[in-house]
Amino acid sequence: MDNATPSKARAGIGGDPISVAVVGHTNAGKTSLMRTLLRDLKFGVISNHPGATRHVEAGQILVNETPVITLFDTPGLEDSIELLEALEKLRPGQDNGLGRLRAFIQDLDRYPQFSQEAKVIRQLLQDELIFYVVDVREPVLGKYRDELKVLSFAARPVIPVLNFIAAPRSNLAQWREHLAALNLHAQVEFDTVAFNFEDEKRLYQKMQALMAARYDDLQQLIEERQKQWESQMDSAAQRIAALWTDVASFRLMTANEEAEIQTAAERMQEQVRKAESDCVADLLQIFRFADEDVTVAALPVRDGEWELDLFDPDNMKRMGVEAGSGAAAGAAVGVGVDLMAGGVTLGAAAALGALAGVVWQTGRRYREDLTAAIRKQRKLCVDESTLKVLWLRQQYLFEALQKRGHASQQPMALADGGSPELPGDWSRWLRKARGNPEWSSLRPGCDLDDQERVAFIKTIGSNLPGVLVKS
Amino acid sequence: MMPDKFNDRLQAEAIRHIQENEAYAELALREPARTSGQGLEQHVLDRARQMGESVALGARLQKTAEAAKKVAFAATALLFCLGALAARQAFDGAQQGSVNFFWLLLALLGVNTLMLALWAGGMALASRKAKTGMLGQTLEWAVAYWMSKLGGKNSADAAAAQAWFAVMNAGAVGRWNLSRLSHALWLSYLLGGSTMILLMLAARQYDFIWETTILSESSFQTLTQALAALPQWFGFSAPTPEQIAASRIGGSPANAEAARQAWSGLLLGGMLTYGIIPRLLLLAASWIAYGRARSAFRLNLARPYYVRLKQKLIPATRVLGVVDADEDDRPQADPEPQQAQEETPPTQSYWLGVELDSAHMAAGDGVSEAFNLGNVLDREGQHAALQRALALKQTPLVLAVSLQRSPDRGLKRFLAQLTEGRKSLTWLELCETAGYFNQDQQGRDIRICDWHQLAAECGIEPQRVAHRVIGTHSEGEMKHG
Numbered sequence: 001m002d003n004a005t006p007s008k009a010r011a012g013i014g015g016d017p018i019s020v021a022v023v024g025h026t027n028a029g030k031t032s033l034m035r036t037l038l039r040d041l042k043f044g045v046i047s048n049h050p051g052a053t054r055h056v057e058a059g060q061i062l063v064n065e066t067p068v069i070t071l072f073d074t075p076g077l078e079d080s081i082e083l084l085e086a087l088e089k090l091r092p093g094q095d096n097g098l099g100r101l102r103a104f105i106q107d108l109d110r111y112p113q114f115s116q117e118a119k120v121i122r123q124l125l126q127d128e129l130i131f132y133v134v135d136v137r138e139p140v141l142g143k144y145r146d147e148l149k150v151l152s153f154a155a156r157p158v159i160p161v162l163n164f165i166a167a168p169r170s171n172l173a174q175w176r177e178h179l180a181a182l183n184l185h186a187q188v189e190f191d192t193v194a195f196n197f198e199d200e201k202r203l204y205q206k207m208q209a210l211m212a213a214r215y216d217d218l219q220q221l222i223e224e225r226q227k228q229w230e231s232q233m234d235s236a237a238q239r240i241a242a243l244w245t246d247v248a249s250f251r252l253m254t255a256n257e258e259a260e261i262q263t264a265a266e267r268m269q270e271q272v273r274k275a276e277s278d279c280v281a282d283l284l285q286i287f288r289f290a291d292e293d294v295t296v297a298a299l300p301v302r303d304g305e306w307e308l309d310l311f312d313p314d315n316m317k318r319m320g321v322e323a324g325s326g327a328a329a330g331a332a333v334g335v336g337v338d339l340m341a342g343g344v345t346l347g348a349a350a351a352l353g354a355l356a357g358v359v360w361q362t363g364r365r366y367r368e369d370l371t372a373a374i375r376k377q378r379k380l381c382v383d384e385s386t387l388k389v390l391w392l393r394q395q396y397l398f399e400a401l402q403k404r405g406h407a408s409q410q411p412m413a414l415a416d417g418g419s420p421e422l423p424g425d426w427s428r429w430l431r432k433a434r435g436n437p438e439w440s441s442l443r444p445g446c447d448l449d450d451q452e453r454v455a456f457i458k459t460i461g462s463n464l465p466g467v468l469v470k471s
Numbered sequence: 472m473m474p475d476k477f478n479d480r481l482q483a484e485a486i487r488h489i490q491e492n493e494a495y496a497e498l499a500l501r502e503p504a505r506t507s508g509q510g511l512e513q514h515v516l517d518r519a520r521q522m523g524e525s526v527a528l529g530a531r532l533q534k535t536a537e538a539a540k541k542v543a544f545a546a547t548a549l550l551f552c553l554g555a556l557a558a559r560q561a562f563d564g565a566q567q568g569s570v571n572f573f574w575l576l577l578a579l580l581g582v583n584t585l586m587l588a589l590w591a592g593g594m595a596l597a598s599r600k601a602k603t604g605m606l607g608q609t610l611e612w613a614v615a616y617w618m619s620k621l622g623g624k625n626s627a628d629a630a631a632a633q634a635w636f637a638v639m640n641a642g643a644v645g646r647w648n649l650s651r652l653s654h655a656l657w658l659s660y661l662l663g664g665s666t667m668i669l670l671m672l673a674a675r676q677y678d679f680i681w682e683t684t685i686l687s688e689s690s691f692q693t694l695t696q697a698l699a700a701l702p703q704w705f706g707f708s709a710p711t712p713e714q715i716a717a718s719r720i721g722g723s724p725a726n727a728e729a730a731r732q733a734w735s736g737l738l739l740g741g742m743l744t745y746g747i748i749p750r751l752l753l754l755a756a757s758w759i760a761y762g763r764a765r766s767a768f769r770l771n772l773a774r775p776y777y778v779r780l781k782q783k784l785i786p787a788t789r790v791l792g793v794v795d796a797d798e799d800d801r802p803q804a805d806p807e808p809q810q811a812q813e814e815t816p817p818t819q820s821y822w823l824g825v826e827l828d829s830a831h832m833a834a835g836d837g838v839s840e841a842f843n844l845g846n847v848l849d850r851e852g853q854h855a856a857l858q859r860a861l862a863l864k865q866t867p868l869v870l871a872v873s874l875q876r877s878p879d880r881g882l883k884r885f886l887a888q889l890t891e892g893r894k895s896l897t898w899l900e901l902c903e904t905a906g907y908f909n910q911d912q913q914g915r916d917i918r919i920c921d922w923h924q925l926a927a928e929c930g931i932e933p934q935r936v937a938h939r940v941i942g943t944h945s946e947g948e949m950k951h952g
Binding site (some may be wrong): 025026027037038040043047048049050051054055056057058059060061062063064065067070072075076078079080082084085087113115117122123138141142143145147169173193215224225227231232234235236238285286288322383384448451 | 885
């Protein structure tokens, strides 16, 4: 059984992946750890019942299509006290921990009750490294100490993964002390529910410390994961910023009559709704939440739609946004008249711009302003309160998607109360967006790659929480 | 054209446009089973190539490019004629064979110069603005119209045409592509004009005059000389100050023939140096810039579309599945919650904590010292407790366990050992820290069910399973329901 020796010589990525046994007491969160590391919400079976995982199931972490780590999810150790007793009673030829484990596996028929533990032990013997998952809400009981003793028989490096550290009642200090007493200093805090990318990075760094021969492979993995994480964050932030820009700069011209305004406003709402749900779908995909996972993760979105309509006044209450004024007469909720352009409309700059607009896209808005003034049209835009709700909602989803591990099973609590925090530059952005209706992809002919638009979106995106402002 | 990756990238962008545009949802693009290459871009390009094959996208894009080229040629030819016509028109205004030189020059070069200034202004002021307005749109409209005529709306041809323009009219490529076209069109216009001028001057005789009401003669002298400086440098003739003075309306130059020659030279020289040469140079520059923009063109892989594709094309993880299967096929049934009237243990019962948290030891507070058997935490504790229980024989025993522990097989074994032979005399008390399951009510219910199940398996009757919440705010008994 034990044919893989940990010290096998390997040469960089392309060699065999590092095999890791994920072990721990039943319900400690082994499968949750697997799901989070594999970014796969459907891996294995998670349940509150003990012994949900009965098979050994494997997954791999790849860098550029080459596996670097193979993780083996094992059934939980359920009766370590009796297991250790049985192991201690064995008198193998080779009287050490490894000898005992091998003798145990060879003589399995004598222990029908340990079919589950046997799978764990087989993995301990085969794999190079052990992740010992600990539920730190638990006291350091005798059975856990015995589990650690069994693990020590395998003579493999062990990384204790301290799960549920974010829980209010944890025995983290006691666990740390006990693990340190066993010389297990390479502990990692890793909450599979409240995911934090830095924790994941630290896990790989501990692996580097324990497996010097695979340092470079792991370094490459860390870098790759870092890059992936950053590009994920970046593209999600850009996506939200693009949505906001599209909606904030969105403008519709309509005749100054109530019925016309009403129809135009409704059309506008419909377009904005669709834009928002497209954005939600994109965000979920960026963070690799499949549609069915959304239900599992209990996000406040269903089938790619927010549960509450964007224009529902309840939103403002919920998010603490004050209802705005200046709604267009007769228009549906959430649509106002663009007051910003009023001052510019008849200026010389507008006239010049209108002339230039014949030739250049840039001048298009002046041309529009001029036409509007001549034809006495109304300019409709999405009102500020709705924009605030839109922004806060996406920001909320963005944060939730970042923080939630792929193992989270509890419903997300909607943050209520408190005043919403809008970015400091909010009004400036709004002015800028309103002044550039050609930036809105909600109207035909928008150039998505317009560099000024792209730069604007980048600026806005960098203001989302968790996004590092680069350069 | 140099064999570059531009066309591959163009095709990838076209695929993106088609996929992101709902109008083309019916265009069945098949996702390839696998893609190859080094790095994301290679994978994306390979995917686009494979997907494009099923709808002959490459050929269709090529077709659009050809069509655009034809439209551009037609437009160039048209502008040539328009230029000639405009020059003809300018000369037609001549009265009795005398033409106002400055009006003529303004008519021939004025619009061109204005548009050139607008172009330069646009490029400088908004070099970041990607799209030229009317020109690009007109071209786009013309070709899209043609293509949709060919294949109908929402056809693969229309999709290809739209995607082609989305790339070719946007960004640096679009800027220089359209600049190129715009310079070519104006060059053609100017060439047409110049040709017509040559013809007119060759076949007819005109006297060039100038007139003014408020300007002084000297300012016209200066203006003409300033205008003539550049053409003279190129070797074109220019009127002398005497000729200029004599050419004022009503005047008669001494040597009319020489004056006509001089003014004609200036006219042609002006057309060349102020119209044709700048446009020609700009055309060449735009051509080079366009080529550079083409080879510098990259897919924006930070787009959500490509980020999503990356996850699909270059997976970061892979599930291998079951490698060591569970042979004995135990069904995992969700135990039914059991409802039963709780039966309190007799007051003279022994009390034993099993793996209780220190906070839960309060559950044993009401038990007198003699009946309190303590808390079992490890193997030694288990052995000792079993010895005690064996000695106690037929006395009632309350086993206090924590609801926070999951009822694992080890606990089951130990509890079964304890209750062996005293099944009718054992009570189970589930202790719970108040608020522990606040976030997870469902988990709590499941946990309670699991403990009931374990109790049943150990032969403890359902009515003898009690439930206790221990904590600061809700101390006391709480029945599970």
